Structures are given as structure tokens and as C-alpha cells.
Amino acid sequence: METRNMTGTSPFAPRGTAQEIEEGTTFSPKFDRDGLITAVTTDAKTGELLMVAWMNAEALARTVETGEAWYWSRSRNELWHKGETSGQVQTVIELRTDCDQDTVWLKVDVAGDGGCCHVGYRSCFYRRVPKGEPAKLEATGATKLHSHEH
Template identity: 50%
Template sequence: MAFDPATLKFDMNGLIPAIAQDAASGEVLMMAWMNAEAVARTLATGRVTYWSRSRQAFWVKGESSGHVQRLVEMRVDCDRDCLLLLIEQQGPACHTNRRSCFYTAVRDGAEVEIMAPMV
């Protein structure tokens, strides 16, 4: 059965959350938004493309930083309202120069930084 992006459930802004996960390690790296065109571009090129809500523009991950995400597999959740992108990540995924955007833990009611920036 061919994949039809029109079957995805985008929010009222035409967006769907996309979670990027390292295909080899399983580490969750980041979450960003995609619209239908970003999904189509990602599938066509194999380079992950997101929709930047702040810039109102497409954002090809790594285009300016060199920290490219190559799509290995796209998965759709059971409700069709969230995507899981299994990727190969070059360099850090986070704009803070950390491997993952999820570098802050909440432990005993306090925020704890659990990951230093990459050197």
C-alpha cells in the first residue's frame, strides 16, 4: 500500500509533530514540526526538512550548520497525528550544540543539566 501524506492528521495550523530518533542508538534527539510539503520533501530527498514556525519557512536540518539528518525510516503513530523519524545524525541535533535537545532532566523538583555541549 502506498503512503498517502493526506491521511496524516495535521493540526489547525497544518502541522504535525515529528520526533527525530537516532536509528542506530535509539536516542531521542529532537522534536520539530512538519507540514505536508516538509513531509513530501523529506521523503523525496532523504534529507529531513522541517517547517520553522518562527521563520515561517522550510528548514532543511543541517543546511547551514552541517549537522545533517538523513532519513532512514519514517513511522506514523496509530492516531496518524505524530511522526517518528529514524535518522542518521551528523554532529549535534540541538542548536545549543548538544547531541540531543533533551539535555535537561527534572529530578526531585529541580532542573538538572545532564548533557554538556559537544566540543
């Protein structure tokens, strides 16, 4: 979609051969047909998985340039500077990509109350699926940092 693409020239390199993509030193992120790339965000200190979100090229470019996490909100259909309203700004300690460069991994320090999840938890992953019980979720014991209104 046009609104998800950057205006002007992309700061990223064009996609090369499989060898260049997998073993090279050029960042050529692969965006899907909606112009998005998956972003996995972990706590730089504890390693905890905090959230999984999506970025368009502009969000990724701003993240690389500013050292703070920007995403693309698929529900609001807009660029999203994480923490701008909540104070939970994410400072990127390290940004990695994977073998085929269709995912990025952000190791972050979280400001504010240290949370990431809009439901009120530090991490979005506060429930587990028990083995052999595909319709069930169990609490992991995570506690809320703040309450959440539906």
C-alpha cells in the same frame, strides 16, 4: 495559514475511517489547524531522542521524497532543511507514523558533528526534571559539541 500549505495537490491520502487510519496501509497524516504535524527524531544507531519539531505538508513530502529531514520552523516561519547551514543533515533511515497518524517518527543518521540542538548539544534533551520538584532542572551530564551565543 496559507504559507504553511503545499501549493498544488497533496501527495498524501485523504483521511479515511478510524479503522483505515489505525489499521490500514494508507498514509493519511493529520495536520493541526496550523497545518503542522509533530515530528519526533531519534538517532538510528543509539535510539537517543534527539529533537522534537514540526512539519507542514511540504516538509513531510520532501522528507519522504528525499530521505532527508525537512521541518517547518515555527520561530522563523519557513521551511527548514535541517543541516543546510550547520552541516547537521539528517538522513532518514526509517520514517514511521502512529495509530492516529498525527505524529511521525524519524530514525536518522546525523552528518557533520552529529549534533541536533542549536544550543550545542547532540540532543535537545540535556536537562531533567527531578521527581517532586516541578520548578527545577538538573544537567544530565551531556557535553556540548560546540558553543552557542545568545
